[in-house]
Amino acid sequence: xxxxxxxxxxxxxxxxxxxxxxxxxxxxxxxxxxxxxxxxxxxxxxxxxxxxxxxxxxxxxxxxxxxxxxxxxxxxxxxxxxxxxxxxxxxxxxxxxxxxxxxxxxxxxxxxxxxxxxxxxxxxxxxxxxxxxxxxxxxxxxxxxxxxxxxxxxxxxxxxxxxxxxxxxxxxxxxxxxxxxxxxxxxxxxxxxxxxxxxx
Amino acid sequence: xxxxxxxxxxxxxxxxxxxxxxxxxxxxxxxxxxxxxxxxxxxxxxxxxxxxxxxxxxxxxxxxxxxxxxxxxxxxxxxxxxxxxxxxxxxxxxxxxxxxxxxxxxxxxxxxxxxxxxxxxxxxxxxxxxxxxxxxxxxxxxxxxxxxxxxxxxxxxxxxxxxxxxxxxxxxxxxxxxxxxxxxxxxxxxxxxxxxxxxx
Numbered sequence: 182x183x184x185x186x187x188x189x190x191x192x193x194x195x196x197x198x199x200x201x202x203x204x205x206x207x208x209x210x211x212x213x214x215x216x217x218x219x220x221x222x223x224x225x226x227x228x229x230x231x232x233x234x235x236x237x238x239x240x241x242x243x244x245x246x247x248x249x250x251x252x253x254x255x256x257x258x259x260x261x262x263x264x265x266x267x268x269x270x271x272x273x274x275x276x277x278x279x280x281x282x283x284x285x286x287x288x289x290x291x292x293x294x295x296x297x298x299x300x301x302x303x304x305x306x307x308x309x310x311x312x313x314x315x316x317x318x319x320x321x322x323x324x325x326x327x328x329x330x331x332x333x334x335x336x337x338x339x340x341x342x343x344x345x346x347x348x349x350x351x352x353x354x355x356x357x358x359x360x361x362x363x364x365x366x367x368x369x370x371x372x373x374x375x376x377x378x379x380x381x
Numbered sequence: 382x383x384x385x386x387x388x389x390x391x392x393x394x395x396x397x398x399x400x401x402x403x404x405x406x407x408x409x410x411x412x413x414x415x416x417x418x419x420x421x422x423x424x425x426x427x428x429x430x431x432x433x434x435x436x437x438x439x440x441x442x443x444x445x446x447x448x449x450x451x452x453x454x455x456x457x458x459x460x461x462x463x464x465x466x467x468x469x470x471x472x473x474x475x476x477x478x479x480x481x482x483x484x485x486x487x488x489x490x491x492x493x494x495x496x497x498x499x500x501x502x503x504x505x506x507x508x509x510x511x512x513x514x515x516x517x518x519x520x521x522x523x524x525x526x527x528x529x530x531x532x533x534x535x536x537x538x539x540x541x542x543x544x545x546x547x548x549x550x551x552x553x554x555x556x557x558x559x560x561x562x563x564x565x566x567x568x569x570x571x572x573x574x575x576x577x578x579x580x581x
Contacts, residue, residue: 201405202403202478203405204397206401207476212411214440217437222418233418237418241407241410276403301401
């Protein structure tokens with residue numbers, strides 16, 4: 182695995198190098214403005230905030246997946262374990278220049294945790310007190326990553342559940358997501374690389 | 382001027398190199414999600430959209446100005462003409478990796494146009510038809526730049542008026558802003574570089 186894992190890491194580096202860039206602080210501030218605007222729209226209700234955050238980030242995740250496969254030239258993953266590595270080492274690297282750690286992989290490889298030692302979205306962010314108290318409902322950065330990942334995997338035909346189990350903004354050491362495979366969508370399947378026919 | 386202008390360009394390059402980066406497409410998509418969310422919140426009213434867009438981008442501009450002066454180590458501009466160059470060649474380069482062109486400078490140097498040959502925000506964006514028809518009110522990218530610039534200049538004590546006079550998303554060849562100096566805020570003044578005392 183370490184060979185494949187190493188080459189995914191290089192692929193992530195390579196895709197990050199090729200990508201058009203914007204200032205990360207600007208990105209973080211734009212996200213802050215977005216959340217602030219939603220808070221007002223949704224009358225500061227953390228349940229509705231979480232639902233709205235999920236809706237918008239899921240749509241983003243779906244577009245990011247299209248872009249990812251258009252640019253990465255990757256064939257479909259062999260298994261969910263490989264999906265986890267591609268997500269962490271190639272996709273997160275390509276879009277946010279971070280590489281969260283894949284850990285706590287379940288024996289059947291259908292569940293893993295994603296640990297964000299670095300969480301660029303929470304730099305210089307202070308949550309309003311009432312949102313801190315409801316942190317188990319609303320997660321500022323964890324919810325963002327959750328929606329993007331759910332949307333991206335749905336696009337390739339994989340249904341997941343994701344739980345934010347640690348949140349850096351609520352005082353935890355890292356932000357941690359627990360990601361569980363649920364099902365393959367019967368009507369769709371992971372994208373195939375054009376040169377893949379002979380694998381059938 | 383060309384010497385100073387060239388060194389501003391190098392400073393922009395240098396600050397861009399030092400900055401933490403995120404994927405520009407991700408930034409553009411996040412902005413799209415933001416606008417979509419605001420459209421719903423504001424019942425698709427272009428007047429209210431423009432006001433809200435201005436509010437949030439102005440706040441962003443103010444924070445960006447703080448960051449800009451913290452990182453660039455630039456002393457205050459000698460005149461508004463120099464402000465225009467710093468904005469185009471250092472600030473836009475540092476935050477979005479683009480360098481709009483300063484043109485049509487008025488004889489008294491209190492007015493100039495900023496031409497965005499490249500407008501990363503409008504890549505792959507299609508505006509809903511009713512917003513295209515009201516393009517003179519709502520400008521998807523021009524309004525974003527307008528708010529950021531207004532907020533940034535307010536932070537250093539300069540009041541401006543800005544008009545979007547061309548909009549790439551509405552079929553114009555470029556996005557163009559006309560920027561006019563209005564007044565210095567009496568209670569504030571442009572930030573001073575710590576080593577500047579002897580200029581007094």
